[in-house]
Amino acid sequence: MPESRTTTATPGPRADGPDAHPPLLEVRGVTKSFGSGRRRLTALDGVDIQLGRGQTLGLVGESGCGKSTLARVLLGLERPDAGTVRYDGVDPFALRGKDLLNWRRRVQMVFQDPFASLNARMSAADLIGEPWRTHRDVVPDAKAREKRIRELLSLVGLRESDAHRYPNEFSGGQRQRIGIARALALDPDLIVCDEPVSALDLSVQAQVLNVLSELQSRLGVAYVFISHDLSVVRYISDRVTVMYLGKVIEHGETEDVFDRPQHPYTAALMSAAPVLDTSRATDDQEIQLKGEIPSPFDIPSGCRFRTRCWRAEDRCATEAPPAVVREREGAGDAHTALCHFPLEARSAWA
């Protein structure tokens, strides 16, 4: 139902920028659920995000919190139940024919699962060149295509001779690079990266991250970067959005979120990340969350994190938490969180 969009102002990025240009990507109140009746699962619950040209938005959160679902909505693979998605002010779900194709070309995705997202019967070259079979004008002739494929392969750290190999002959990390090369094939404005480096080893991860940053600085590509590796998110993102059970619970500039988390969940997440220091035993500082993540079929009332929160009180069960906005001094987005008892800066760890 693309027409029934709600535009409730909830915590999150503020739309009013200094210039009149709409941002590259603006998502408002997107809700998506699967199944029906009693077995209805709310994967996204009123998510807002916003992203400018050439920017990177990091998206973190526990497994199953809806990150991939959001990515799929952004790519038009799922239609949201409610809410709006706008690219440069345009609703992709309303596009048809040529316009749709043009939009498709501007937005690409790197999938989470490098095994499933590549057709095992196509060689690396076919896979990378696949987008051009629909967008024939991008690289018109066969010679140029071959050349471009070679460029893309070396860009992501693969060999040119790998072009003729099939996915099963690559290890997980190598496949993921093919996926990245494929996403780059159309020179998109925005790439939604769903855990693009989690299957990669560090040296390749570094290569890939470098490629992504370089493209950004050179071509102004914007990223929505989903990852559970916080050091990577921290390295690559301008802003970070933290999700929990389908809702955005914290959003802000990267430093703000990482260094001064407001939401207890964010704090726990940060503390759980292992650090590369063999001399430091980190367990003591780690906030160990109790229990399992609640079933998405049965989301807790009030604050959805309360079942695992060490700060939870009765109020958390009854009232939906308010948006806490911590204004920042310099430029950039405000640091918002949904919590009754937000953490003070640095109170939780270190």
Add this chain to the structure above:
Amino acid sequence: MTTTSAPAPSATEPALDVEGLCVDLNTASGTLRAVDGVSFSVRRGRTLALLGESGCGKSMTALSVVGLLDPAAEVTGGAVRVRGKDTLRMSAAERRKLAGPVLSIVFQDALTALNPVQPVGRQIGEPFRIHRGLSRRQAEEKAVELMTRVGIPEPRQRAKSYPHQFSGGMRQRLLIAMAVALDPDVLIADEPTTALDVTVQAQIMRLLRDLQDERDMAVVLITHDLAVVAQRADDVVVMYAGTVVENGPVHDVFSSPRHPYTRGLLDSVPEDAERGRPLPAVPGSPPELSAVPPGCVFQARCPLVRERCVRERPSLRSTGDGRSAACHFSEELDRA
């Protein structure tokens, strides 16, 4: 460290000793050597981390140790010794006797590694049925205990659930429970947390360590995550293109790597990297398995490469203090 069962090796004798393991791989365009002379050993109670670029043969090594290689691959040389016997020369039946009580493995892919049509309790109890001859009921009882141990809430009810009714993290824990069921001497964990998010990952790693302490296992941990290695492992083996390029105690290796590849790997951690500045990555990519150069396998990407590296393959030389590296010029690195 306590020695539990009678035939278990003494504390000094390694629980698992891999020597010169070679694995060949059949592809449509010929036979490749995917693992080339890998050696390492690990004692009970210790954790050995296997590090390396993706595709360098870590999983192959792990699979050949437990004898579960794909039909496309074949062990062509070396020895894998547990309890003093070479498993590669055992009959299938003898090997089956070891699988579970002595050697155990946890795979990366928890989504598909559990049988989707069997209740998890049955699957977790299966080792007891196979090796201890328990009845189905008794085995399920044991399974419930194990599930409690790995922190599955309401284990008695959940034992009757099917894998798809569990989240990824829980499934990974079930796999671990299954792997440690018979208190194996050696537990191999092939990227047990890669698919999981940080909080769950931390839980799993904690669980593994607790179990290791409790049961005095030797653990071989395969992972990409240097931070995990740094925190959890005692020793580390760094592989590159099917060969071991460096090994030694984690702390030492990480603080002063003696192989340029290890150095490059450690440098690429984005931990303290500054946003906007390129990460110091190792340029290039590893050689193709079908065309590994005759000299050093790392020559094409090595900042220190000399003429000798092209001619002569460096062997894994001991560099003292229980470490070794396969580099002609490892001393230079130390100094650098």
Add this chain to the structure above:
Amino acid sequence: SAAGDAGRADGRTLRVVLTQEPPTLEPCEASLTGTGVVVRSNITEPLVERDPDSGELHPLLATGWKQTNERTWTFDMRSGVTFQNGEPFTAEDAAFSIDRAVNSDLACNVEGYVFGNEDLEVKAVSDTRLTVTTEQPDPILPLRLSFVEIVPRTTDAEAKVRIPIGTGPYAVSSWQPGAAISLERHDDYWGDAPAFPRARYVWRSDASVRAAMIDKGEAEIAVALDPIEAEKDTTASFPNNETTALRLDGREAPLDDIRVRRAVDLAVDRDGIIDALLGGLAEPAGQLVPPGVVGHNDEIEPVRQNVARAKALVEEAKADGVPVDRQITLVARNGMFAGVSETAEALQYQMQQIGLNVKVRMADTATQLQYQLRPLPKGVGPIALLIMHGNQAGDAAFTTSQYLLSDGPQSAFGTEELDRRIAEAGALSGAERQKAFAELLADQNKTVVQYTHLAHMSGLLGLSRSIRYEPNSATGDEMRLAEVSPAKAKH
């Protein structure tokens, strides 16, 4: 070794394997082959029976009969006959049976088959005397009545019965649908007691299985074997009164030209077909009625194959502008006789050899009947229809009125001349009748040539070595189990 369906070979049960399960045993349907072969003369009997060889009528339940006036016949009933249910047989029962078969609303097959639309007036004058009155004078009423099986008065007159009671040597003891019908000897039978106390019918549609059952000793008698079995000493062949022929539709070019029809006649290699395809069991035919039927012409020689002449005739016709290239459809029916499709192929080949264009179309019974019966289908082009005609009544009149009249129900065309002669012959009797029919049959071969006669056919029966049985031309329709005796009795 294992016993078959028909029970063990105990020497006391006569096991017969048929081609298919009788649809019903209703006595008034006994003119259906499938029913009659079981029912007739085994379970029920008519008043009179026709000798299949001589064609004469013999007394059965009637001991004598005479025509008392133009329209009335009187029959004397046999006494001392009892039905299988113990009731004595009287003229009342005979009257009831005739009424039931002919005058009721049962739509019996006999009614349509033998009596047309006519109703009979039947009256039991006494226990042993019966009079039958027809609407029109009917010289062959006794022959017609030989088709009516006699059942007791207690039989349902409103509905057909599946298991009849009769006066025959055997009574039905059980019918397992789909599997078998068992007969038990009727101990109070008025005639000679049959040799076998029990009989059992089973059915297999595949001829090779039927033959195998004889070989294996699972049955004593198997009907309708393939000619390929003819050489075995466990088979017996018998002329079954059937004649095969190709009916050429002379209304359509090129078959409208008599030269072409003659050419077809000359093209056919009857001996070859009989030897190779029919196991040598048939006789080449030159007319539609076999020997023994009133009107059969001994003089007519079957045409001998003469390809050269046939070709010349076709050429000649072609020269006169007859479109000999037009496709002729040769229609034949599956299962008409063993080897029918090969025969059709042979005919087609032989017709093609003389320059005609022929296509074979094998049809099922229902489809073939559309071609056989008037009204004939339109717009199907020239048809050469393979027919098989059985003259069970033994008189050529039954044949000519159906097959030779220019508007005969099963005839495609004819001439007024022939129609006239058929009408004349039908009115004659005795030697004149014989001569008239014989001549007109010869005449059709000369002037009309609607038929390319093939063969007077034979049936092939499988007989186990343990029994003796002489099949006759009626065997296909009524197999008298009472005539079967154990082989050892013979020696």
Add this chain to the structure above:
Amino acid sequence: MTEAESSAVDGTAPVKDAAPARNRPPSWWLLLGRDRAAAVGAVILTVVVLVALFGRLFIGDRARRQDLDASLRPPSLGDGVYGLLGTDVLGRSVLARLIDAAATTLSVAVPAVLCSLLIGSALGLWAGYHGGRRESVVMRVADVILSFPSLLIAVVVLYVFSPSALNIVLILAVARIPVYLRTSRAEAAELRSRLFVDAARTFGTPSRHIIYRHILPIALPTLLTVATLDFCFVMLTESSLSFLGIGIQPPDVSWGLMVAQGRQYLQTAWWITVLPGLAIVLTTVSATVLAAWARIATDPAQRWRLTLPRKRRGASAAVPPEMIP
């Protein structure tokens, strides 16, 4: 380590230049040559196809030429080429008839299988990919066809209209459509939720191209396996139709018809029915073996098996589901 051809490597050069061009995947011929069974199957099939295509040119009318005097001659070397395999009841050369029948048999079986394969898979893939109402409608249609006694249709069409080869093809094709429909629908329904399909959708690839490029190639080996089994089934059905008298009409001849007609001579003249039966079995087994080979050869993950010495080769893998009678 295999030190093969890498002597030219210049250690300082970047690896991508140094690495020798990787061997292209081995050619189909090579892969076929490696699998002896499949090679034999391919040879047999080729022979059958060639015979079907050109056999009639050589035999002239020998398949039809009757000689009632030469009826049922056993195979012998003495009666010339055409007597090699004996004669049938009408004295026709069985060899010539086998050759003639090859053409008819294939001209019935191949179009029938192809038609049902094309229509069935196209509809099935379409329905499976799109799902929803389209899927249910198509599946219900399949249900109807499947539960319809195909014999009834056969009798109606073949008796009421004429029993031409074309009609037989049509009937067999229609009767077999549901098989492909269900198989391909199941495959497509499973594949449509695969990530690489989603990936293709993000490039804006139109549905029909996705079906053609991503779903079809994966479903195709299964469909082909079904088709080869079906090829066999169609020949057998055609033969059963002949058994019931409504198959190929003489003088045309098919293997099935030969088996059916020769059945009664099984004891006296085995060659009439055994030889065409053998032809059917050989052809279908060859096709099946070849299909199994194709399954492996077209699957990059399995292809290596064909490059191994015979005894170490593994499975041909994967499921050919729904090979309905």
Add this chain to the structure above:
Amino acid sequence: MVPFLRKRILSSAIPLVCVVLGVFFLARMTGNPVDLYLPLSATAEQRAEFSAAQGFDLSVPAQLWNYLVDAAHLDFGTSLRTGQSATSMVLDAFPVTLQLAGVTMLLAITGAVLIGSLAAYRPNSLVDRVASLLSMTAASIPDFWFAVMGVLVFGVSLAWLPTSGTLGGPEIWVLPIATLLIRPFGVLVQVVRGSMVSALSAPYVKIARSKGATPRRVIFGHALRNAVTPVLTVAGDLTVGLVNGAVIVETIFGWPGIGKLMIDSILQRDFAVLQAAVLLTAVTIFALNIIVDVCHALTDPRVRQAVPA
């Protein structure tokens, strides 16, 4: 499960109606049966009378209406051929077919699972190749040929078995079942083998082997239940074939089943029996499809859960 069944049954209703109507019209296209049931010499009046008595003189829609009205009262008419009620004839014949089909499929599935699994466990071994070749051959032998051979060899030459028939001990089942069996068996062996091979390469099999499970345990404890889905589907469809068309076996061995009844009533234009038979087999086939779906759900908990609750 119940709503699933309800939905499944409801969705079968429309196709079922289509089948019934289709048979009705197709049968009428084969022409009027009058000629078949009257002597060749019957007169035109007799034919007309017979037509009227059987209701063939009515227009097809009128016949359809009558048929539907009667069918609503579960009266499917009377057989022209035997004069019995069509329903009773069909119900007599059906158990025979069901028994044949049931026993055949039971044997075929059991045998195929055993042999197919064995072949799949060691792909390309001797066992595998022999099993594959045999199954392929089995699947491509004309069944009537096999049946006649069986009769000649085992019935006559060796005299081990009765040639045919339905009355007698277990030995009478051997040849008919063997004839019916060859093709399903051949096909199923290949299906089982194929699906076993992929099941055996699944990660959970690796896990099972890492626990030290024996091959038997791996095959029957783990892989089989996962491999069974396509096997069930194919087996279901093969059973459909048997229910609808064991004609040849029934014909040759004289088993009075529904296939033979159906073909006989087609050839005899016995519409009442034909319609009743088709309706019954169609219902059976739909039921069979539903059973297969239920079996899927029983073997696979994921399917079970996907069923809307």
